[in-house]
Amino acid sequence: xxxxxxxxxxxxxxxxxxxxxxxxxxxxxxxxxxxxxxxxxxxxxxxxxxxxxxxxxxxxxxxxxxxxxxxxxxxxxxxxxxxxxxxxxxxxxxxxxxxxxxxxxxxxxxxxxxxxxxxxxxxxxxxxxxxxxxxxxxxxxxxxxxxxxxxxxxxxxxxxxxxxxxxx
Numbered sequence: 001x002x003x004x005x006x007x008x009x010x011x012x013x014x015x016x017x018x019x020x021x022x023x024x025x026x027x028x029x030x031x032x033x034x035x036x037x038x039x040x041x042x043x044x045x046x047x048x049x050x051x052x053x054x055x056x057x058x059x060x061x062x063x064x065x066x067x068x069x070x071x072x073x074x075x076x077x078x079x080x081x082x083x084x085x086x087x088x089x090x091x092x093x094x095x096x097x098x099x100x101x102x103x104x105x106x107x108x109x110x111x112x113x114x115x116x117x118x119x120x121x122x123x124x125x126x127x128x129x130x131x132x133x134x135x136x137x138x139x140x141x142x143x144x145x146x147x148x149x150x151x152x153x154x155x156x157x158x159x160x161x162x163x164x165x166x167x168x
Contacts, residue, residue: 009088022129026076026122033079042087050094057097057167061105064088065159068109070152073116078127101166108158116151118143 007014036042049063066086072080084106092099114120118128118138128138 011141019126019129019133022125025119026125029076030079033075037083042083046090048092050091053119055095055097057095057101058163060091060095060097061101061167062159064091064102065109065155065162068106069113069116069155072110072113073120075123076119077110077121078113080099081107084110098166101162104157104162104166108162109155112151112158116144116147118126132163 004011004014049060054060068080068084087105088102088106089099092102115124117140118124131138
């Protein structure tokens with residue numbers, strides 16, 4: 001609101017040049033995540049994981065970290081994080097371990113994993129939108145050739161450190 005007030009002399013130009021496509025995309029992700037949360041879909045999945053009988057903290061840390069990498073590469077990391085906090089807490093309660101390793105694993109997987117694709121993080125969505133408005137075509141394969149190896153290496157390193165620090 002302050003920015004709009006300060007730029008009130010250029011309001012029409014600001015509204016026309018704003019990246020509405022990216023804004024609506026990110027907003028729709030929040031709506032989708034809200035619906036998934038409201039209907040308890042992830043809570044049911046958490047209970048199924050706990051019922052599988054696998055309660056090894058190392059496995060649960062790996063599972064939460066790498067599932068977060070996978071999902072956050074396609075779902076914006078902010079709503080995904082909000083959705084996964086209660087899942088990590090519930091999974092820790094059901095398995096009898098501290099929530100901290102799972103929460104940190106989720107944060108690492110989500111924060112770094114969101115860099116795999118242009119839609120994995122809000123900053124990526126807006127940056128790619130701005131680049132395309134300025135004539136640069138973002139091809140997914142070209143993006144993945146750069147993002148995937150660095151992201152996987154960063155998450156693997158962080159995952160190993162989390163395991164050594166929290167679970168050994």
